[in-house]
Amino acid sequence: EKLTAIVTVSDDGGSSGKLIDEFGMLPPGDIRNCLAALSNDEDMLTQLFQYRFSGSPELEGHSFGNLFITALADITGSFEDAVVESGRVLSVNGRVLPSTLHNVKLVASMELPHSLNEVRVVGESKIPEMAGRVRRVWLEPDDAPAFPPVIKELLNADVIVVGPGSLYTSILPNLLVHDLLAGIHASRAIKIYVCNIATQAGETDTFTCFDHVRALVGHVGEDLFDIILCNDNYEGDVGFASRWVLADEKTISDSRAYCADLIDDDHPWRHDAVKLAQVIVDIFYERTGPLS
Known part of the structure; x- marks a missing residue:
């Protein structure tokens, strides 16, 4: 099926932060991750794109993927064209779009x-x-406009999936682009929030699924999502610094809650991509019938 990833551009750390300072461009880091995830050879491309140089003062800490996108931005003359061309060169399954073209x-x-x-x-x-x-x-600034193709994709979508990802530093930065949020509200798509499986140190320590939803509501208002998708398998170890994000009673009592086993058995702190995709398709079938 056609997939579009809408990616925040507020990353300012590491290699992305250096490229912002040196070239005045938008941060490529999250774009890079999405391109790798949607590529036909995800494992190899991920290794290549995530490869970080060492031993050279000029390249120290930079990832190959970030430099690749930076070079394409210079060749094509714009960040948005660089992202489009990156997707074409890498034969990704879908599109990757920045949420806004403004520095925020x-x-x-x-x-x-x-x-x-x-x-x-x-x-x-x-x-x-x-x-x-x-x-x-x-x-x-708080009035940065959305990248126009983003609004078109939202309005034409069958399903809009928000998450999983860092609540305050990945999910909310997209939703805080005002006309992007308006586009989600205006879309007739089924809107699904995928809650994280494990807490994130420094952002969501001790959070339950309900706490995640409450934080979203506090920033973008009620009734944005039709489905709150939560994991209910807590077998395994999510690491010393994290805890399970529990589907607590307040979550389960929400009529929008949909709980399922979503964990990656080998890495239980993250979602299993196949399980998650199947549950999303099942939800769509239950609501509307087969995908168009």
Whole structure:
């Protein structure tokens, strides 16, 4: 089926942050990850795109994928054309679109340990490092328009899937682009939120599925999603710094909740792609019949 990945452009850490400073371009890191995930040879391409150079002051810390997209942006003359051409060159299954073409910063208001006042934290990469509790996030500027093809894709979609991903630094930055959010509301697609399987240190420590949904509602309002998809298999070890995101009673009592075994048996802290895709297709069939 036709897939479109809509990707946030608020990443400012690591290689992406260096390229923003050196070339004034949008951050390619999350775009790179999506291109690798949608490629026909995902394992090999992922290794190539995620390869980081070392031993050279100029290349230290840069990933091959980020430099690839940067080079294409220089050749084609624009970031959006570079993303399109990257998809063509790599024969990806679907499209990858930036949510906006404007440079935006993700800003958070956080409660920090041993501090009475909330602290303003600027930069996506800095938020998880603060070891505090996120109260609210927003974009600066807050009026960046969505990339027009994004709105077209949303309005023509059969299913819109939000997640899984970092709640405050990957999911919400997309939804905080106002006309992108309006496009989701206007779309007749089934809208599914996929809750994370494990908590994320520095962002969602101790969060249940209900806490994830409550944070979304606090930022973008009620009734955005038709389905809240949660994992209900808690067998395995999700690591020292994480806990299971539980489908608690408040979640299960929500008529939109849909619980299923979604874990990757070998890596239980993340979703099994086949299980997740099958559940999404099943939900669509239950609601409307076969995909068009």
